Amino acid sequence: MYFSTAFWASLPLLYSVHAQTPTSSFSEPDVPTGTPIPGDYSGILRPQVHFSPPQHFMNDPNGLFVDVEGTYHIYYQCPPLPFPPLALIKTSNHQIDNPTGVVAGNQHWGHATSQDLYHWTNQPIAIFPSAAGDAIFSGSAVLDPNNTSGFFPNATNGVVAIYTLNNATAQTQEIAYSADNGYTFTKYSGNPVLSANSSQFRDPKVIWYAPTTSWVMVVSYAQEFTIGVFTSPDLKTWTHASNFTHAGLLGLQYECPNLVPVPTLLNASAPDPLSPSNIDTSAEQAYILVISINPGAPLGGSASQYFPGSFNGTTFTPFDSAARLLDFGKDNYAGQFFYNRPTSGPAANLPISMAWASNWQYAQTVPTGLLENFRSAFSVPRVSALAKDVGRIGYDLITLPVDISGLYTNNSQPLLSNPNLQNGTIVLPYGQSVPSLALNFSLTVSNISTNGSFTAGTVNMTFLSSSNPSQYLRMGYFLGGDSPFFVDRGGVLGYNTNPFFTDKFSSNYPIIPASSDPSATSGSFKLEGIIDRSVLEIFLDGGKRNAIVSFFTAEGDEASDTTSMGMGVGQGGLDVLVVKAGGLNEGVGVSVDVWGLNSVWGSDSANVKGNVTTQMVRRDWS
Secondary structure (H helix, E strand, O other), X not given: OOOOHHHXXXXXXXXXXXXXXXXXOOOOOOOOOOOOOOEOOOOOOOOOOOOOOOOEEOOOEEEEEEOOOOOEEEEEEEOOOOEOOHHHHHHOOXXXXXXXXXXXXXXXXXXXXXXXXXXXXXXXXXXOOOOOOOEEEEEEEEEOOOOOOOOOOOOOOOEEEEEEEEOOOOEEEEEEEEOOOOOOOEEOOOOOOXXXXXXXXXXXXXXXXXXXXXXXXXXXXXXXXXXXXXXXXXXXXXXXXXXXXXXXXXXXXXXEEEEEEEOEEOOOOOOOOOOHHHEXXXXXXXXXXXXXXXXXXXXXXXXXXXXXXXXXXXXXXXXXXXXXXXXXXXXXXXEEEOEOOOOOOOOOOOOEEEEXXXXXXXXXXXXXXXXXXXXOOEOOOEEEEEEEEEHHHEEEEEEEEOOOHHHEOHHHOOOEEEOOOOOOEEEEEOOOOOOOOEEEEEEEEEEEEOOOOOOOOEEXXXXXXXXXXXXXXXXXXXXXOOOEEEEEOOOOHHHOOOOOOOOEEEEEOOOOOOOOOOOOOEEEEEEEXXXXXXXXXXXXXXXXXXXXXXXXXXXXXXXXXXXXXOOOOOOOOOOEEEEEEEOOOOOOEEEEEEEEEOOOOOOOHHHEOOOOOOOOOOOOOO
């Protein structure tokens, strides 16, 4: 999370200040406290199976954890009111391109909870700034069942949040504690717990390291391209242990580090690679260090990379010198792994993560702000494990969505199931049968020659709009050579003139034999994905390659404050799927399955208010 100090200094003070003690809850007079902000989730651009904020802007996921009762908690970066308000924009010398105010700034920690990682309940804002001009930047949360902090006598459900306090002159690390499973927090009177005399020192992620019975923090010295490793016995006093510096892609700064223990797979090409039976329980514990960079990613703007390695309680050592990207698209940033792992269910004992499905190059100007009063969504929840021998590249993080079959429409029966498409075409209109316009799809190409003989052909999936046939979102796979796969969002017309909104992405994944048997001469390719109104997620070949791609079928003209809804630009969304294969060698098989997905926001998606009250307080800025 980054704003220049010049930005903060340039903004005039338009908020009144309430005094705060270390145990009080500060808020500006118009920020709702003790009540969730309501949201309208019915818009044509509003994702129906991805989490998005009820209103306004959202960026980094923060403080992800599973509480002692098995409830999943996500916090997120958000301004609880439009920021900057229009009056502030009019009086500020700082140039802000977006007049809607649905942009980052005045950061708080929003909050939502779930029992299954898909159905979310919006909760009241969890952590507020301490004074006008301050902001609560990114961080993490941990459980403290042994009361190492001393905050939780006679309790085992204590939660401690560790976050960056940002103001115009410094970034420091603070903690706040919760005795009610993370719904309300009290700030520690001894804050800050860590300072580096820097305005670019942020995004602490904390884990428990059992072998040394200590807490471990990774935190970014952003513009020094360094991740600091610190240890603590009590979350209050921190000792520097080591640095991980100038590794991989640098961009212009490091942000949002994660240090995560991950299981190792026996066979990355297994039909169900993340099943418990495919985990190598004899392997030495591996870790990944995830570092986000912004700006300066290979495709522009922001991106995330990871390093597989080992960790001994003080020092992370990568297994090799390669930089590996988490995503070959452009909309995966600042992802965070949940603290604590469930011991049952589809994600049992696996690291679970969610990421911000956007990019800083355009996140604050996409049309959802003007049209539907929100900006940004998170990825679907994902589970991961490390593969150690994946073809030529060696280590690879295998990532797949948490089982989404509980959302299937049509009594869990597929809308389309064709085991033998071959060189053929299928057209599936789904707008009437799937009101959410959200689909889960799977396509497999089998019996692809790997013995050096010539292979050819393409397999494509194209999503169209029945109300505007000129719009399309397409992806496809070319057999032969290095087997490229592409995604093209350039045909989606609602937001395709921004020069930074890169419209085409690709990845290569050479086909390898389906068996380790030396006589095996064929392999297969699998595409799995979720499309959800304005977010596409794809997972290639069992999660070896992944991409998040945002797209917008409706347009909001930021300059004139007008929209094209109802005027022919994609007002109906994408609601037709075309699957086509052609030029394939004899014997190559193609199968496709498509399921509809129910909205997680229920039948009254236009009136989602959380689980406390319908009250909302806001100011009409003028």
